Amino acid sequence: MKQFWITFMGSIVGVIVGSVLAVILVIFMIAGLIGSAISNASSSSEPAIPRGAIVLELDLRTARTDSPMRSPFGFTGPLSIVDIVQTLQRAETDDRVHGLFLRANEFGLPAASAEELRGAIEDFRSTGKFVVTHAQGFEGTSVTGYFAVSGSDEIWLQDTASFTPAGLAAEITFLGGAFEQFNAVPQFEQFYEYKNAANTFTETTLTEAHREATLSYMGSIFDTTVAAIAADRELSEDDVRAGFDSAPHSAEAANAFGFIDRLGHVVEAREAALARVEGGASSLSIEDYAESTPEWSNAPVIALIEGQGSIVTGTPDPGPFGGSDSIGGDRMSEAILAAANDDNVRAIVIRVDSGGGSAIASDQIWHAVIRAREAGKPVVVSMANAAASGGYYLSAPADYIFAHATTITGSIGVLGGKIDLSGTFGMVGLNSETLSVGGEYATAFSGQQSWTETQRAAYRAQMEDIYVDFTQRVADGRDLPMERVLEIARGRVWTGAQAVDLGLVDEIGGFRDAIAMAKQLAGIAPESDIRVSRYPALPNPFEALSELFGMSAENAEAAARFNALMELPEIQAALEARQRMQGGELQLRSDAPQPQ
Template identity: 50%
Template sequence: MKQFFITVLGVIVGGFLFMFLLVFLLAGLGAALGGQTDTASAEGATVLTLDMRAPLLDHSAGESLFGSAPGSVVDAVRALDRAKTDDNIKGLLIRTGFGMAPASAEELRLAMLDFKDSGKFIVAHSQGFEATSVIPYMAVTAADEIWQQSTSGFAPAGLYSESGFYGGVFDKYDAKAEFAQFYEYKNAANTYTQSTMTDAHREATTSYLNSIYEISVAHIAQDRNMTVDAVKAVLNTAPHSAEAALDAGMIDKLGYYVEVVDYVKTKAGGEKTKFKSIKSYGPKNNFTGPVVAFVGGQGPVTLGGSQDGSNPFAATVSMGSDTLSRAIKKAAEDDKVKAIVFRVSSPGGSATASDDIYNAVEIAKDAGKPVVISMGQYAASGGYYVAANADTIVAMPTTITGSIGVLGGKVALRDTYSKIGYNVEHVRVGGEYGGAYSSDEPFTQAQRKAFTDQMEDIYVDFTELVAAGRDMPIAQVQEIAKGRVWTGAQAKERGLVDEMGGIMKSIEVAKELAGIEADTAVNLRRYPRPKTRSEQFEQLLNASVEMGQDIGTLREITAIPEVQAILKARAEAEALANGQAQLKAPLPEIQ
């Protein structure tokens, strides 16, 4: 009877969602038939707008069923590159945000500087630089003018990172965390085995935060025509009032957003000035030029298909080995493709999935197609694994990369269960390794050795692949590996990265490797092609059936912070146990 009611509920919810999605699909088709595209040309005096208050993907998945695609760093950079030669585009108006990855901020800054060099203006407005991180501020210092609402504060001070540890919790409840890590800098294991930072953990974190901070301060000083010491003096004494920030030279004018809009209109040519979001303006491709393939991978590296964030009910992103391998191989088989730009923005994940993608890159190279890696926010652990054998690796100075290492393990809860009278009985047939991943029993001595040997084999393979791909002695790789995270600038010094730059630099390198003249416009063709609206609609219909069993109360329960922390810990432990995070880098959120 219970299953009957669940089925009925599923049918009702599924039917409702079908009608809901049908309305939006028809609306989307209407917009498309009406001639609206993501690359609409600007007519007359136009100012582009970029809203940094909403999160940006690293690169977009194409059109969305519910309207335009989510904003992305790559699309914004390419749109600014297009706009610099568009006579109708007079300037750019930015609304500042609170959070952004350092490398994303850097890449947008480079695009803004290039845009300004064409003679166009940039004005940024903030309703308050309230975040203590320097990154949201650094993201807009390339603007000609920075406005700030007078009643708000200026709080950028530096960078801050937190790392949580469950070791003390597990000790209190007699849970046994059993992990193998290669080596001491592969800090994700410390989350479960330690109650405080190890010396290696603190050393590595401090090192890459210092690198990001010094690079950011240097950018700010250059953009604001100040000395590094002067910038640090303001940051070290934060927070400040808007008036004090103005006096210190960190901003240019005080005013409300409505005032800056009127100011920008006048600056661009008068009241008839139009505003167009950079997302709707978009990059414009050249369909007649030499073809360079663009393959995008962002999010954790997983087995199976990629998730592109286009599903509004589960807006996650991941780089699936099946999707990426097929895309790279298809680009390699296309005679029109002269080179491949593989954009990677991933903290890593499954070792098996990473190896599958690595192999696809090797196949492309064997087919005579140069492969250039463009690193986004991060390309660490498995994210570095997939990049290691490319012809050229391009990264931003603040890209998080490296973390050449491996970890795995489990949390055994037998003694925890006994505290509440719960008991699990086991029956094992065959080899002793059967049941090694049980969440109840600790490893036996033989299981622990076998598991550790497995992790070591992955580490040896990883370092040997890096040595071969980067043409480095294995001893040199082993010295800079050990699971340690580096910034792009640090990685370049150690031979793990070749060039500093973003997507536009990567395209330049790809053209050079393919023998395409530098001033020749290329056809940047996406692999795999973006899903059509009908394909997205079918995907959502399939998802709606599963949602029939979703209960609103469950959503409220899982929203409780304490439950979220437990679910996160469990998910991370399960990912490690099933091999989905062996090559995942521990990347704390930088604030």
């Protein structure tokens, strides 16, 4: 008994001490964030731009989101893909900027992010400015890291590194066998055979439809990268394929193949880039350049509304310490309507990077797009890495849709279900009994019992209604016959290149192409300046401080612990699985993996 009390009291003391230390840690963290916010908010903190010629530097080894995170302290992160594109466009007309020095990603990027960056590099070079890239190895087997920079004027590789790009691969995990071991019964319905997100829970291996669709879009992405790299490096496509087929290569062999121009260390490559400028130049990070104040303009406004992550109802809050973004039905639809009602806005560009989610929220955003068009505002969609399922649903009514050739899109279908865990609980002697009053459907979403035949039939009927609505939205938005929509729907995923041929997308292009089309549809001359204004605006540092001071110390401590926990990959995977297992809301979701 004495030992029990010693252990018990020791545990209490440990909790108290741990809590005090955690509070102290949070105080230091908050102080650091406040200092960073004040520093960023102060006009005196604007980075000093070197006098004379400049070579911008961009490090692609840093993980980047497609659009800026909406976290109150998101400004501390690296530039998003969209911001990189806009910053390079601004640099094109800046006489001080002579070139760009890139640090290549060694392991691979999402394919459409790589394609967007490649396009930005091509546009930058078209103005007569140079791009020099250095890689400390292309160590991953994915071709996408190399694809992003293959259009550089000069590519350096550290001579002790490897050139390993060989193709694309995707790993798909199936839990069906594991559920059998634990007497769990996955119950899902999907429209139709290509809507394979639920296969993770119900199957033990690839179905024929799953295999067919996955290999089809992966092959399309690979073909796109091969063709682009061949054009960039002035090689034949057969030579590029041969080089990938025989990977990995030493640095010397990659140079002999024509994939690399020079061998050397990063300091040598940077010196060579600066030496390209007659009279010398200074290096400046693209982040510092982006923070420098551009000229104020009263040019016509194009509203930019960005959505990335899962589509959910309401207005999700990523929290003051970060977290993954999601597309809230309320937030995005309100932003679209606000832009539509703003007399200063001439057109709207919606940037989508989402594999889908809530059918209800997707339809809410779809309706806002319709209202914007009825208000006379042209709407252009720019698809990023993915605009599939719910992401395609909200895009369908736009005036014009751009996708990258490597964008994952389509997945016109619906799925939903639950997992009956009563057998699992029984294995450990746990019994949970469900009581209900009213209709039989009251227990349809219980995880403690299987569907009755009546419940399954009713649930499937709900899904069929959504599938009919979805396909009708596509037929109306894309001006396609319903018969054609039903042929290319069935939940199948397509690449942007395939979607253009099918009529689901208007044109292959990136963010800048979408802005140019918005200008055209708004009647703005191509040579005229415009202002791209985000709706809603990103929070500034003082707004971030206000939000932070609204928290108690206890809540700040809890938020810090919770956000650190939530970032763990295993927790993210578990939450994703739990979301899909829950009944209630039917999902317009695609789980097509980004090939690496």
